[in-house]
Each structure stands twice: as structure tokens, then as C-alpha cells.
Amino acid sequence: MIYTNFISKILLVFLVFFPMLSQAEQDVAVAPQPLVFTQAFQASLNPWQVLQYLQDGNRRFMEGKMLHRDYDSELKTAAKKQYPGAVILSCIDSRTPPELIFDQGIGDMMAIRIAGNIVNNDILGSMEFAAHVIGVKLIAVIGHTRCGAVDKACQDVKLGHATALLEKIQPAVQQAKKDFPAGNCQNQKFVNEIAKKNVLLVMHQIKDSSPIIRKLITEGKIGIVGGIQDIETSKVVFLDDYSLMPARHADIK
Ligand SMILES: [Zn+2]
Numbered sequence: 001m002i003y004t005n006f007i008s009k010i011l012l013v014f015l016v017f018f019p020m021l022s023q024a025e026q027d028v029a030v031a032p033q034p035l036v037f038t039q040a041f042q043a044s045l046n047p048w049q050v051l052q053y054l055q056d057g058n059r060r061f062m063e064g065k066m067l068h069r070d071y072d073s074e075l076k077t078a079a080k081k082q083y084p085g086a087v088i089l090s091c092i093d094s095r096t097p098p099e100l101i102f103d104q105g106i107g108d109m110m111a112i113r114i115a116g117n118i119v120n121n122d123i124l125g126s127m128e129f130a131a132h133v134i135g136v137k138l139i140a141v142i143g144h145t146r147c148g149a150v151d152k153a154c155q156d157v158k159l160g161h162a163t164a165l166l167e168k169i170q171p172a173v174q175q176a177k178k179d180f181p182a183g184n185c186q187n188q189k190f191v192n193e194i195a196k197k198n199v200l201l202v203m204h205q206i207k208d209s210s211p212i213i214r215k216l217i218t219e220g221k222i223g224i225v226g227g228i229q230d231i232e233t234s235k236v237v238f239l240d241d242y243s244l245m246p247a248r249h250a251d252i253k
Pocket residue numbers: 091092093115116144146147148149150
């Protein structure tokens with residue numbers, strides 16, 4: 001009798017809370033990731049789900065449990081047309097390969113890499129192509145700790161063509177110096193803080209500079225997130241600015 005009572009209570013708790021959980025989590029509920037993103041799979045995704053795939057992939061990478069991949073087979077599947085879920089803007093640093101750290105295969109994501117993960121008109125054009133033509137659902141700007149480009153921008157280094165590139169990181173340097181007046185470029189924590197501010201500024205720069213991407217955000221078809229990869233662990237921590245993501249259904253009043 002006591003046992004039956006206990007079971008009834010468990011059942012009651014399950015019935016009361018399960019609908020709440022499924023409602024709150026429905027936007028990020030994801031099926032197992034296929035080895036190659038297909039047209040139907042891409043069409044079924046929303047920006048939050050793509051973000052979840054990146055987070056899951058990063059966890060697999062950190063745990064050494066990457067998906068077993070047959071690149072020859074993936075190439076054959078993706079050869080006719082691609083249906084990737086995300087475009088990643090990240091640094092050229094040799095320790096930050098986005099496909100590896102997010103455990104994504106051929107045809108799954110588009111990668112744009114440039115020192116300091118800055119944005120310019122050509123990169124914006126590539127993103128507009130990825131978003132409007134290819135149909136990606138998420139733009140992720142991924143900076144990293146111990147970034148040489150950010151470090152050199154902090155020191156206001158002038159170096160050939162890199163001078164103009166490093167100037168694009170200056171707004172983040174100035175913001176960090178304002179927030180942390182005692183900060184100096186020899187302090188790695190301060191440099192990492194600049195990298196974080198740079199990611200946040202670039203995210204909003206993408207939205208502010210591209211009417212095409214802005215329209216897709218307004219329509220809920222695409223979102224922009226930012227993250228920082230810890231070079232020591234490869235863990236990507238996504239930054240607490242989801243203002244460029246569509247509202248989750250659970251948040252809509
Ligand atoms: Zn870097």
C-alpha cells in the first residue's frame with residue numbers, strides 16, 4: 001500500500017512537471033546529429049537547436065568522444081549540395097580549428113577565419129551568402145584566450161597590412177581600458193577581457209552593418225551568438241548576450 005502510494009506520488013510529480021519541462025526545452029530539443037546535414041534536417045532546425053549541436057559537439061571534443069566519421073562518405077553525401085547549420089567566425093590561431101572543437105563534419109558548418117575574428121565587408125558578404133543563399137540558422141563569433149592578435153592590438157603594434165586589421169580590435173581595447181583602468185597588456189586576464197569585448201562588439205557589428213542579416217534575425221530565421229574558447233581546455237563558453245537570437249517559445253508572453 002505504501003509502495004503504491006509512493007508510485008502514485010512519483011507519477012503525479014512526473015505528470016505535473018513533464019509538460020513544463022518539455023515546453024521550456026522544446027526549442028532546444030535536438031535529435032541525434034546526422035553525420036551530414038541534409039536539406040530536410042537543415043529546414044527542421046531553429047537557431048537555438050543549432051547552438052545546442054555546437055555545445056554538444058564541443059562537449060564530445062573535450063571528452064574525447066567525437067563522432068566516428070567517414071570523410072569519403074560524408075563528401076559523397078554533401079557533394080551535390082550543402083545544407084550546413086552554422087557559420088562560425090573564428091581566429092586563424094592554429095589551436096582553434098572550429099570543425100574540430102565543435103566536432104562537426106564535412107557539410108555541417110561554414111568556417112570563416114581571420115586574425116582576431118574581426119569583421120569587414122568581405123566577411124559580411126560571406127555571411128550574407130551563408131545566411132540568405134545557403135540557409136544557415138546561426139552565426140557564431142568565437143574568440144579565444146591567449147589571442148596573439150588581441151594582444152598585439154592591446155600593444156597598438158604596427159605591422160604592414162596587419163596594422164589596419166589590428167585597428168579593428170581597438171574599440172574593444174578602448175572599452176576594456178575604460179572598464180579596467182588599471183589593466184595592462186602584460187596581464188593575460190586583461191587581454192582575455194579584450195577578446196571577450198571584441199566578440200560582443202563584432203556580434204552587434206554584424207547585425208548593425210547588414211540589413212540582410214538584420215531582416216533574417218527579425219524574422220526569427222537566424223541568430224547570432226558569441227563565445228570564447230579556452231585554449232587550455234578547448235571549452236567554448238558562450239557569452240551571456242542572446243539579444244540577437246529569436247525569442248524562445250517559452251519566453252513569449
Ligand atoms: Zn587569435
